[in-house]
Amino acid sequence: xxxxxSLFTLLFMSVIFILSxxxxxxxxxxxxxxxFEQPLNIPPLLEPExxxxxxxxxxxxxxxxxxxxxPGKMTDTWGIxxxxxxxxxxxxxGDKVAFDVENNIGEVSTLHWHGMKLxxxxxxxxxxxxxxxxxxxxxxxxxxxxxxxxxxPHLHGKTAQHVYRGLAGMFIIDDEDxxxxxxxxGVDDIPLIVQDKLFKSDGQLSEKDDTTFGLLGxxxxxxGTHDPYLEVTSNKVRFRLxxxxxxxxxxxxxxxxxxxxxxxxxxxxxxxxxxxxxVMLSPGxxxxxxxxxxxxxxxxxxxFNGGVGIENGEFDLLKIKAADQLAExxxxxxxxxxxxxxxxxxxxxxxxxxxxxxxxxxEKKMDMYRIDEVVPAGTxxxxxxxxxxxxxxxxxxxxxFRVLDVNGQEPxxxxxxxxxxxxxxxxxxxxxxxxxxxxxxPKNPLMYHCHILLHEDAGMMGQFMLVEPGTESQIPAELPxxxxxxxxxxx
Ligand code: C2O
Ligand code: CU
Ligand code: CU
Numbered sequence: 001x002x003x004x005x006s007l008f009t010l011l012f013m014s015v016i017f018i019l020s021x022x023x024x025x026x027x028x029x030x031x032x033x034x035x036f037e038q039p040l041n042i043p044p045l046l047e048p049e050x051x052x053x054x055x056x057x058x059x060x061x062x063x064x065x066x067x068x069x070x071p072g073k074m075t076d077t078w079g080i081x082x083x084x085x086x087x088x089x090x091x092x093x094g095d096k097v098a099f100d101v102e103n104n105i106g107e108v109s110t111l112h113w114h115g116m117k118l119x120x121x122x123x124x125x126x127x128x129x130x131x132x133x134x135x136x137x138x139x140x141x142x143x144x145x146x147x148x149x150x151x152x153p154h155l156h157g158k159t160a161q162h163v164y165r166g167l168a169g170m171f172i173i174d175d176e177d178x179x180x181x182x183x184x185x186g187v188d189d190i191p192l193i194v195q196d197k198l199f200k201s202d203g204q205l206s207e208k209d210d211t212t213f214g215l216l217g218x219x220x221x222x223x224g225t226h227d228p229y230l231e232v233t234s235n236k237v238r239f240r241l242x243x244x245x246x247x248x249x250x251x252x253x254x255x256x257x258x259x260x261x262x263x264x265x266x267x268x269x270x271x272x273x274x275x276x277x278x279v280m281l282s283p284g285x286x287x288x289x290x291x292x293x294x295x296x297x298x299x300x301x302x303x304f305n306g307g308v309g310i311e312n313g314e315f316d317l318l319k320i321k322a323a324d325q326l327a328e329x330x331x332x333x334x335x336x337x338x339x340x341x342x343x344x345x346x347x348x349x350x351x352x353x354x355x356x357x358x359x360x361x362x363e364k365k366m367d368m369y370r371i372d373e374v375v376p377a378g379t380x381x382x383x384x385x386x387x388x389x390x391x392x393x394x395x396x397x398x399x400x401f402r403v404l405d406v407n408g409q410e411p412x413x414x415x416x417x418x419x420x421x422x423x424x425x426x427x428x429x430x431x432x433x434x435x436x437x438x439x440x441x442p443k444n445p446l447m448y449h450c451h452i453l454l455h456e457d458a459g460m461m462g463q464f465m466l467v468e469p470g471t472e473s474q475i476p477a478e479l480p481x482x483x484x485x486x487x488x489x490x491x
Pocket of ligand 3: 391392393450451452455456460
């Protein structure tokens, strides 16, 4: 019996070895190297200034700084209103928001609201460039269900570098449904922005990005804290997991095997909580989980090895210690979101996208002047995304979707809610029912792309125009070029 089992394991391992194509790929790990000595940084909540019409006005300043990831060593980093990462923005559905985004990093960038439904000119994608020293002033009304979204630069060709250096932050939207879950920020509602880093021996960040996927780090920081621990003081805690890494995917779970309740993913709460013990997030994806604690216990949030490439690695992420006395939290409601699941109409328009090893989508690389798709605003379509080489994921701006199937099968449980980014494994075909925002604009395109930042920068991105239904045929395939701009455009 035992022999049979080990023969089977051997066979299984060699198949994996051959499939991976590179037996040399050693597992990356930080297990055993951490002491969990640094208190987890909780990014501050940004206070808005309330304008006379009720608009919540926020100021974000992209800047250079230095961060002490390792005691006694200063690392050059970038941050927003601070030296690394940015503050958490928290608003409610229905709020009017306005931002002053000041660019003090000394070079052009952008700031994109990932997961937000909003007009294309406010999106902060590659076209909404903020020159060095300038201030960009987007504004919109929050009109979508509660969700954990985020913001980060999106300058074409530079996204990986700008995010890696530290420009990113969480953006939380509340509504009546989400307030029934633990919501006391920093107490029982905790953001966890997980990123991998490569450090040089002098403590500076290495930007070595020579893998197929770009930079894959061997150290993990959470909310900008290396070697972190967190003390929790209530018996149920909501964690908002955000994979803010350039390329690495995480298979989240706990070292003691405990289960947790998944209550939300990228674009909103689930209709009902689901109990599970693993959630996989590829870059850009989010999950909200509620974890229960007993007084005095400890556990480690961990990422389990998922194989090769971006899934290679076994990492301890955060030690969580429960206080000796825990406040009793309200029970998790059986019904969470009151928003029905996204359904495509019977004769929904279907579009197909093919992702390849050459970082193309439908055989094309990103062109800032080419419009790849024209989509009627406010509709729900079916998009079929297949991947014929390496690992990729797929993110769409100004949209929310539900994964219908993965290779014809039901998606994994953690992928069943409202999403805006989905992992597409090598060889996989994923079908989504995708609901678009309702801000038609015939002049300013929106993006869909792989959120592995090197791939995105390399051109694995396309542009779509969201237009008034019935006007699709009036949209030219090319954007007008400004005087003096080259045929190739972009950067
Ligand atoms: Cu988070 Cu188009 O990106
Ligand atoms: Cu986005
Ligand atoms: Cu990719």
